[in-house]
Amino acid sequence: MIRKPFHYGGTVGKLHFCNRTIEINELKADLDSGLNLLLYAPRRFGKTSLVLHTLKQTDYQYIFLDFMSIVDEHxxxxxxxxxxxxxxxxxxxxxxxFFKKILKITPNISVNFDINGAPSFKLNFLHSENKIVLKEVLELPYLYAKHHKKRVVVIFDEFQEVVNLGIEDKLRSVLQHHEDLVSYLFLGSKKSIMTNLFFNSTKPFHKSVKHLPINAIEAQHWQSYIQEGFATHKKTIAPAHIDAILAVSKGFPYYTQQIASELFNGVEKHVADDSVAEAVTALLEKEEDLFLNEWNRLSQQQKKALKFLIHFGGENIYQKEKMETFNFTSSSLKKAVEGLVAKDVIDMKQHCYYLQDPLFELFLKRM
Ligand SMILES: Nc1ncnc2c1ncn2[C@@H]1O[C@H](COP(=O)(O)OP(=O)(O)OP(=O)(O)O)[C@@H](O)[C@H]1O
Ligand SMILES: [Mg+2]
Incomplete structure (x- = not known):
């Protein structure tokens, strides 16, 4: 049985990876130049996949830490x-x-093995020792790189969560001395927090990184990727159907894969004309709880502002007639829009506001 050609949920590697050649090459070049990098994009946009897929093509030793589930300094x-x-x-x-040799503290390390024999390591120390142990552990990648005379890359995923741990100052003060031997990659899905951390002059990480842009994957690449995926199982999909998928997903990787996958699973041989619309409806039904949660975490004014943006589009929003239709004043609209930006529901490109999540937008249009 040949593996299914489309995959959504979790990171994707070589087998399911579509294009991103520009980003991959830029990332490699930046790592070779020894830069620290900042990469942010909405959830499920392909940040982690891009970075891990790229690192696997290099000789760098890399350390990967996801901040998402971490609740405190310890x-x-x-x-x-x-x-x-x-x-x-x-x-x-x-x-x-190695750690016993390199650490200044005398570490009490325990090792556990999972059922596959893979080890996991734990440092045993008291909460009262957090400060001293934190400093030591933060230095480890640098000490390792120095010891082995080779550059190390550290990936901090979902880094916006650092603001809940209260260790930003400490991190910055240690990491800034590592430049010659360690590259740090800060990934995040909350643009508002990430840009505040790195571009606000009062914040510790100010100007310490280069911003690496990541875009939606272009239509031409999805065309060949999706066609080839169907072909692996002797199925076919017309270019117009792929265009119809992309009109909905706007090249957003997760959704493009999800719709392609639904279509693929539902078809014997050739994708029929109404299948794309059906797959999109099925997807919206599947994600309904998620979108309702998203909707319910907004204030009434923010909900109204979203409806406003969907109704009028995101350009020239402060026109009097438009605002009057929704009973907004410029200050109440401004406040609601700022709230939506802060919650990462909308963003601005070329003076135009847009919803970050294309399927959430469609969900609201149909609500
Ligand atoms: N280059 C790619 N080619 C094809 N599909 C991709 C690509 N990158 C991401 N995807 C799709 O998007 C999904 C999410 O990818 P990934 O987990 O890397 O995103 P993320 O931005 O790190 O998300 P999160 O914020 O949830 O961690 C994958 O499961 C896959 O379906
Ligand atoms: Mg991720």
Missing amino acids: EFINEYFNAIAKSLNTTADKVVD
Whole structure:
């Protein structure tokens, strides 16, 4: 049985990866130049996939830490320590020996093995020792790189969560001394928090990174990717149907894969004309809870402003007649729009507001 050609949910690697050649090349070049990088995009846009897929094509040793589930400083230290230890890719004994040699504190390290024999590492220390252990662990990638005379890359995924841990100042003060040997990649799905962290002159990470842009994947690449995916199982899909998928997904990777996958699963041989519309309706039904949650976390004014934006489009929104239709004053509309930007529901491109999530937009249009 040949593997299914489309995949959504979680990161995708070589098998399901569509294009992004420009981003991959830029990322490689930036890493070779020893830069620290900032990459933000909406949820499920392909950030983690892009970075891991690219790193796997290089010789860099990389450490990957996802901040999403980390709740406090103590847990950060242990999760980071574990991520560093795992990246060493050697036996558990050698990892422990190495840390004993390199750490100034005398570490109490325990190792557990899962059912596949893969180790996970834990540093045992008291909460009262957080400060000192944090500093030591933050230095580890640098010490490792120095010891082995090779550059190390650290990926901090969902980095916006750092603001809940209260360790930004400490992180910055340690990491800024690592430039010659460690590159840090900060990924995030909350543009508002990420830009505030890195571009607000009062914040610790101000100007410490280069921003790496990541765009929706272009239609031409999806055309060949989706056609080839269908062909692996001797099925076909017309270019016009792929255009219809992209008209809805706007090239947003997760949704493009999801719709393609629905279509693929539902067809014997050739995709029929009304199948795309049916697949989109099915998708909206599947995601209804998620979209309703998204809707319910907005204030009444923000809900109204979203309806306004959907009705009039995102350009020249402060025209008097438009505002009057929705009973907005310029200050009440401004406040609601700023709230929607802060909640990462909308963003602005070329003086035009747009909803970040194309399927949420469609959901609201049909609501
Ligand atoms: N280059 C790509 N080619 C094809 N599909 C992709 C690509 N990148 C991402 N996807 C699709 O998007 C989904 C989400 O990708 P990924 O987890 O990398 O995004 P993310 O931005 O890191 O999301 P999150 O914010 O949820 O962590 C994947 O499961 C896949 O369906
Ligand atoms: Mg991710």
